[in-house]
Amino acid sequence: MSQSNNPRFWASQWYTTKFATEPWPGGWYWHDEHYNWFGPYESEHAAGDALTEHETSERDALDASDHVPSQFELYYHPLSPYSQKVLIAAYEKGAHFTPKIVNLMSTDEREKYRKLYPMGKLPLIVLNHGPLIPESSTIIEYLDSLDGRRLISKDPDVARKTRFKDRFFDFYLTDSANVLFAEGAKPPSRQDTVKIEAAQYRIRAVYDFIEYELREQTWANGEEFSMADCAAAAGFFYAARIMPYDDHPNVAAYAHRLSDRPSVKRVREEAAPYMQAYLDRIKQSRETA
């Protein structure tokens, strides 16, 4: 049950470990599914017994209810496009997860989150038996191994195209829209015009590319909604506000289909109050500047 090498990072849940001195008095500790630590215990055995007792009581409580057990914890923020991409996939798959919203703008929350995942990037999932899975596409690969409709085809040729388009939307639509959004929030004198022009060029190139691709297909990779569409929907959340596509009728129709998709609708409805609060904050800071 014990782990010796950086256990917090690699196995973050339901285990005991020994802290020699830091951050708490030496001894054995265990933590629960909410990262509450308990200890110190004199021995690994004593900590293990306390953990087993906790697990048993949790299981009994679950058995006594009709609660569907959570398959993992999802660390995310409703306004983070990569989080939205994973949320869309999770809703498509009908996954049961425990949501953990992290506000990376808060120094305290950011520091706490970096203890769990040092890269500090959202989204991240933590499986019930411990392992962390970071990176939106890797998370969706994992989700696709669970029950539910497939987001990455079993056909290797189709799967390769889905993976290409997923990366294509991430790198050239989402990342470019992020640049434009971040630069747009700065006062004009501090905006980086080289970065802005490069991002605008890339988004236009994405629109041109998919305008052609979408001339006779419903979704990014054909007739089946896939991981590529999760990535596209997340990218359009910001890109649509910054770089309209009215002169690309197939892109406009595709963006409309995405907005109508129940999983995408749900994610955007959940993000709406956070977006409003963000826009209000920007407006207020401009008024007081």
Ligand SMILES: N[C@@H](CCC(=O)N[C@@H](CS)C(=O)NCC(=O)O)C(=O)O
């Ligand atoms: N390649 C990563 C990108 C994740 C990413 O950039 N996440 C943003 C939020 S959308 C983030 O955590 N930013 C905080 C930071 O860069 O410190 C993925 O696909 O998950």
